[in-house]
Each structure stands twice: as C-alpha cells, then as structure tokens.
Amino acid sequence: MWKDFLKTHVPESVLIPPANFVKSIQLRRARRLINASSATFEYLAFEEIERLDHQFRDTSFAASQKNYSDEQEMRVASERLKKIYRRVPGIDQMKNVLELGCGTGACSRLLSQNYRIHTTGVDQVLPQPETMNKTKFLDFIVMDAQDLKFDDQSFDLIFSFDAFEHIANPEKALKEAHRVLRPGGYLYLYFGPLFPSSLGLHLYNRIKIPYCQFLFRPEDLNKYLSIKNRGSLDKSFCNGWSILDFRNLFDKMRLSFDTHFYQETPDLFNKGPLWKWPSCFRKVDDPESLFVSFIEVLLQKPDKSPELIKSSVRQVR
Numbered sequence: 282m283w284k285d286f287l288k289t290h291v292p293e294s295v296l297i298p299p300a301n302f303v304k305s306i307q308l309r310r311a312r313r314l315i316n317a318s319s320a321t322f323e324y325l326a327f328e329e330i331e332r333l334d335h336q337f338r339d340t341s342f343a344a345s346q347k348n349y350s351d352e353q354e355m356r357v358a359s360e361r362l363k364k365i366y367r368r369v370p371g372i373d374q375m376k377n378v379l380e381l382g383c384g385t386g387a388c389s390r391l392l393s394q395n396y397r398i399h400t401t402g403v404d405q406v407l408p409q410p411e412t413m414n415k416t417k418f419l420d421f422i423v424m425d426a427q428d429l430k431f432d433d434q435s436f437d438l439i440f441s442f443d444a445f446e447h448i449a450n451p452e453k454a455l456k457e458a459h460r461v462l463r464p465g466g467y468l469y470l471y472f473g474p475l476f477p478s479s480l481g482l483h484l485y486n487r488i489k490i491p492y493c494q495f496l497f498r499p500e501d502l503n504k505y506l507s508i509k510n511r512g513s514l515d516k517s518f519c520n521g522w523s524i525l526d527f528r529n530l531f532d533k534m535r536l537s538f539d540t541h542f543y544q545e546t547p548d549l550f551n552k553g554p555l556w557k558w559p560s561c562f563r564k565v566d567d568p569e570s571l572f573v574s575f576i577e578v579l580l581q582k583p584d585k586s587p588e589l590i591k592s593s594v595r596q597v598r
C-alpha cells in the first residue's frame with residue numbers, strides 16, 4: 282500500500298512537514314464540524330459496532346502486526362535500535378543501559394549483543410522472567426517504571442518503546458528516569474498510538490474501527506468483544522493521556538532535562554468516523570489530540586544541577 286511504501290522509503294524528516302500541513306487543514310475541518318454538531322455528546326448504538334466492524338474488517342494497519350514471530354520481533358527491534366543509534370551520541374562508550382516497559386525484551390537483547398553494554402529490561406509484567414535468556418550483559422527484572430529500585434545515577438542511557446502511553450503516571454516514570462540517570466545521561470522515548478488518536482484504544486486486530494473509544498460506550502465494546510470471544514477492554518491498558526498532556530509534562534520537565542529532539546507524528550488517516558459523527562467527539566478536550574499518534578523525544582540530564590543551570594543563564598543575561 283502507498284502509505285506503507287512512503288513510510289519505508291521516505292525519511293520521516295521529509296514526510297513530517299507536509300503531513301503537519303495536511304494535519305492543520307484536517308484539524309480546522311474537525312473543529313468546524315464538532316462545533317457545528319449537536320450540542321449533546323452522543324455514543325452510537327450497540328448495533329453499529331457489528332456493522333462498522335464488518336466495514337473496517339479488511340483495513341490493514343501497520344500497527345496491527347502485533348503477534349510477531351521471534352524473527353519478526355528481532356527485525357522490529359533492529360529497526361528500533363537504528364532510531365536510537367541515529368539520535369543518541371556515544372552509545373559505544375556507555376556501560377549501563379535501562380529499558381522501561383521492555384515487554385518480551387527484544388531491544389534489550391539486541392543492544393546487549395551488538396554493543397556488549399550491560400542492559401537491563403524492566404517491565405511490570407514479564408511473561409517468563411526466569412527463562413528470558415539473561416547473560417553477563419543482560420538482565421530482566423519485574424519492576425514498576427514509576428518506582429525504580431535502582432540507585433541514583435546508575436544509567437548512561439534509558440530508553441523505552443511504546444510504553445509511555447500505557448504507564449499510569451508518566452510524570453512519575455520521567456522523574457524516576459531522571460533520578461537513576463547519571464548527569465549527562467540520555468533518555469530516549471518513542472511511544473504511541475496515544476489514546477485519543479485513531480487507533481488509541483490499541484484493539485488492532487480485535488476491533489478495527491478507528492476512534493471506537495469515542496464512538497461507543499466502553500460497556501458496549503466490552504459486550505461486543507465478549508460475544509465475539511475477543512477478550513475484553515482492560516481499563517489499565519492505556520493511560521488516556523493526550524498529546525496536550527504530554528506536551529505539558531515535557532514542558533514541566535524542561536528544568537530537569539535538556540531537549541535534544543522532539544517530534545510528534547501526525548495521525549492523518551482513518552478519519553471517516555470523525556467526519557461522519559462529529560458529535561461523538563464533543564467530549565474531547567481539544568480536537569488536536571485526535572491528530573497526533575506518536576511522540577519521539579530525546580532528553581539529556583544536564584551535567585549541572587538545575588540551580589546551576591538557572592544561575593548560569595542569569596549570568597549570561
């Protein structure tokens with residue numbers, strides 16, 4: 282499909298500016314439609330789930346490839362590490378790396394193999410922590426990213442993929458990451474889809490209806506999933522944070538971290554339900570959150586304390 286072709290063959294740096302332009306046009310249309318829609322917030326009827334489920338059944342999302350074989354998993358991990366290598370300087374000099382929300386641990390495994398850097402993967406749920414192939418350079422620990430059991434300044438690099446839209450309190454996790462990073466250490470995050478974006482409910486192959494989190498009552502979605510034997514919605518699965526929440530958080534953390542790179546990926550596709558049923562989106566704080574799906578950010582813990590940085594800024598002024 283051309284969307285996949287663009288993603289694979291054209292660098293993001295080339296795609297993002299025109300995508301942001303299209304986003305601004307779509308966002309204006311969304312604001313107009315939502316404002317003009319019935320003032321009462323509405324959900325669609327339960328029966329619509331089945332109809333739309335059939336309509337979107339054959340949609341293929343890049344994000345729907347979720348049950349990877351080992352080989353696919355290592356391929357994905359290798360693509361992810363390329364992102365880190367591209368952004369983070371001096372990886373080959375590092376001694377201790379931490380991955381937050383490591384899941385099956387493919388990224389940590391590959392990084393420790395490629396560079397022989399001691400890498401620790403933590404996750405609140407590890408499927409089989411005892412059989413996760415630990416080595417001299419690799420460790421997996423069941424641990425909450427919001428309450429890390431490591432000493433201060435233990436790591437040169439902390440990274441995380443697709444976990445910060447799940448972690449219940451991303452602010453706590455960022456503060457913990459800051460605490461356990463050494464001064465000068467890097468924090469690299471890539472995560473999404475954010476909850477209010479089109480695939481934000483993370484149901485992927487189970488219900489492919491874009492924005493179903495706004496179209497239907499959660500209890501109706503649960504009932505439908507249960508009738509179809511497709512599991513259930515797990516309330517703790519996604520933290521519900523929007524792009525505005527994350528922007529506020531990164532703004533707030535500005536004194537603690539230097540920002541080297543920050544990029545939002547516009548969510549331009551799957552907009553049919555938004556154009557058709559704008560009143561379902563009236564409870565969204567700001568329609569912009571419907572149009573951003575991923576965040577990539579590289580932060581660095583300054584070598585000096587925030588007080589010193591503030592005072593040196595004052596001196597320069």
Ligand SMILES: C[S@@+](CC[C@H](N)C(=O)[O-])C[C@H]1O[C@@H](n2cnc3c(N)ncnc32)[C@H](O)[C@@H]1O
Pocket residue numbers: 381382383384385403404405406424425426427441442443444447448449
């Ligand atoms: C979508 S999975 C991503 C896993 C892996 N990083 C990947 O990209 O394949 C999100 C992961 O975040 C983990 N997670 C959620 N909240 C967490 C927390 N508070 N502390 C540690 N891990 C957490 C989940 O258990 C899950 O493994």
